[in-house]
Amino acid sequence: MSGTATAAGFPPGSAGALLSIDLGAIAENWRSLQAAVGKAACAAVLKADAYGLGAARVAPALAAAGCRRFFVAHLDEALALKPLLPASATLTVLHGPTPGAEAEFAARGIQPVLNGRAQVDAWSALARRLDRELPAFVQVDSGMARLGLSPTELRALAADPRALAGIRVAGVMSHLACADDPGHPANREQLERFRAARRLLPPAPASFANSSAIFLGEDFHFDLVRPGAALYGLAPQAGMPNPMRPVVSLQARVIQCREIEAGAPVGYGFAWRSAQPSRIATVSVGYADGWLRSLCNRGAAWFDGTLLPLAGRVSMDTITLDASALPEGALRPGTLVELIGKHQDVDAVAARAGTIGYEILTSLGARYARRYLEAPATA
Known part of the structure; x- marks a missing residue:
């Protein structure tokens, strides 16, 4: 993929441009990130059609490299990928279930991220109706004010012993706002808020680091990291040499x-x-x-x-x-x-x-x- 391109292998009358996507480089980027986080597991974020590169091709390549945890934004993305992945793979939907979609998640074995009290309550109600435990991630807002249980919701949930009835908390997660800037004070501030939030929830694996946060150090790795952009060759930290292929x-x-x-x-x-x-x-x-x-x-x-x-x-x-x-x-x-x-x-x-x-x-x-x-x- 270097040097000057020629028209070789590009059929006459075809499209106006040729986009080449190196699946081997994506797999190697995942392996290098997995090595960087040691005992933590390395997932792969495949939302937005694997950042526009074709999730149907990217997902099997990552699975062949050893990845078994995958995150997408929407249920439809998860349903399209499920037949392409090993039975041992876990698909998690970052936006959680839209109202009324909870039964489809459970029936298809797709794991939601619960981002607010309404999603928690709906998932718990479904688990009680089905009379079985349902897995889910619980997201807390550690300062980004985007998705996740607000501090008020989190305190109310922690005070309600029945709030998580029927829910197996597969993981607790949050998201960093400034991880691409290693010196930004918000990174440590969010880390301390995330640690405090975990103490209010049942013991569960924790996930905090996106691509950039992997390079903030071991304190940010916890049990599971969720790289997206770095897998696809983007520089994880602004102004720093890019370690990705x-x-x-x-x-x-x-x-x-x-x-x-x-x-x-x-x-x-x-x-x-x-x-x-x-x-x-x-x-x-x-x-x-x-x-x-x-x-x-x-x-x-x-x-x-x-x-x-x-x-x-x-x-x-x-x-x-x-x-x-x-x-x-x-x-x-x-x-x-x-x-x-x-x-x-x-x-x-x-x-x-x-x-x-x-x-x-x-x-x-x-x-x-x-x-x-x-x-x-x-x-």
């Missing part, structure tokens, strides 16, 4: 090249004008493919080690590149230029777009031709 590369087709005169405008709104005679390459990727419009006059592509600045606005289906630095004829219709790869990774694209790598990955469009590089067979 790159997972994706993206090459896009040139549609047309043209010479323009000095001062000529390019694209919608005439947002870019050439300062000198220039060569413009139109490339078959746009915001409909997840190439964000904020990359206007800020994005870039690469060809044979040469930077090709994005000239003008990102259109729905195309971008225009200033290819003046290349020799005449270097780019022709059908040539592939690099948008993500050796010269700029997902985090670098995100920085140019003024966003984060998560948004870039999950925005990558469905129109790409996808090539999966299989993980090596393991014993």
Whole structure:
């Protein structure tokens, strides 16, 4: 997945761009994270279609590497993945059951995260109706004010001996707001709140660390870590060297090249004008493919080690590149230029777009031709 892309293996008349996804790198990233947390178990977060990379392909690769704990956001995601995973795998839904969906969770063997008293009460009521214990994670809000039992709810639940009747607490969890900034004081503050919350709940395995928090140290690991972004090659901590293997590369087709005169405008709104005679390459990727419009006059592509600045606005289906630095004829219709790869990774694209790598990955469009590089067979 390095070097300059060629059209080899990319069928004529196919999509306008080729997205390559290295399943072996995803598996290796999981193994390295599992090694980093020692005795704690390492799960995998597969929400949003494995961050846009195709959960149906990613999940079996992670299972083959040894992963047995998987988290998604919605029940539908869990139901789609369940047939693809070993019977020993556990699927947990982060958003918990929507009202009325509790019976489907129980019938299909999907484990919810209970994020508030209403979800706790509904899950307990179902367990009592079925006359059997039902497993679930319980999430506490340690300071992010997003999901989880509020401090008031937690105190009320702890004071009610029947609140968790019928529920087997499979784990207690929370989520960090600032884990990508190792020096942020909120990390330790949330850690102390999480420890205090656990003392109010039945003894159970604890899960606190996302990708970034794994690198905050052993205090944050507890019994189970839940990496997502790091599995897919994103840097876990801002401004630090990325220890993860790159997972994706993206090459896009040139549609047309043209010479323009000095001062000529390019694209919608005439947002870019050439300062000198220039060569413009139109490339078959746009915001409909997840190439964000904020990359206007800020994005870039690469060809044979040469930077090709994005000239003008990102259109729905195309971008225009200033290819003046290349020799005449270097780019022709059908040539592939690099948008993500050796010269700029997902985090670098995100920085140019003024966003984060998560948004870039999950925005990558469905129109790409996808090539999966299989993980090596393991014993």
